[in-house]
Amino acid sequence: MKRRLGGAACAILLLAGCAETQKAADATMAAAKAQVNPTLSTSDAAFMTSAARGGMAEVQMGQLAQRNGRAASVRTFGQKMVTDHSPVNRELMALAQQKQITPPGDIGAEHRQTYEQLAELRGSAFDHAYAQAMVKDHQEDLQAFQDEAANGTDPEVKAFAERHVPVLQEHLRMAQQLPRR
Template identity: 30%
Template sequence: MRKPLLASALALALLAPSYALAATWPKSGSTATMTRTVRPDATTQNFLDKAWNINNFEIQAGREAQNKANTQEFLDYARRIVRDHTNMDDELKPIVQKDRLNAPNALDKEHQNLLQQLSSTTSARFEERFRTQQIDGHEKAVKLFESYAKTGQNPELKRWAQSAVPMLENHLRDAKALPRATQRSTRAD
């Protein structure tokens, strides 16, 4: 009686680890993959979400300005915004892919609303709204990028954030230098 019980216990002990391991593998025909997914810390995910939204909003807002702005200063600024933020996006993509991070695929509600406000505005009002949005957006962006560059957990995103700060500061400075509607009307006199 003792030998069959011992043999059964030994068989279970040998099979249990392989059963447990097999239970964690994807079943055949399953869409699950064996690649390791990286769940970033909350600070990193928050930064990535906000940075992606800021960057993609700037590209779209810049394109809108290229189509609607009436003055050369705004057109030049818009071209630079689109170019610089497209380059930032190109630098971010390999980091997201390499580290298997989850970047958004559409603008959040806040940035959708800002873009809608911009696209529904015309003429000199457009330029004033664009100017205001650029100042507000770049002030927030500089703070966000500086903060992550100092305290972030992902080394590649930290480097990306740090390298972007001078460009964002230049955009902010240049947005503040864009002529206000009252300045344009007095220059035309």
């Protein structure tokens, strides 16, 4: 036996369908707004975000090294991180603005955890932990910049990465010479 739906029941089903359609439309609009620059690949955008977080972290940890480091080489390296990464960070922020990418507002969870662990240390304990963190960080950064320089799709982002590979290579070499034991 078939049962017919009354007018009110049809109206409720129709409105429910409209609400679901509206939710789907809202989600589509949000996705479109999130991708402001559709010509920039997701890998280029991810590189820019990661590089920005890393650059900000280098500056913050460099300032920490100047305060908490015992060895002159650690304090000097910390100052170099501030001096070298600050203008690169400004250059990257300008490039992000040009590419309509919202730069990250902070250093991110991984860098924050490292910073907080280092902030608890002083003297030679700080020196050793900071040196290990800088070697690891610069190895990762160098790999990311080399990958972007070789495989990036946006010419300006790729050129940015290419320009800064030599600096990161030098930073890694210097970090490897810091006291680590």
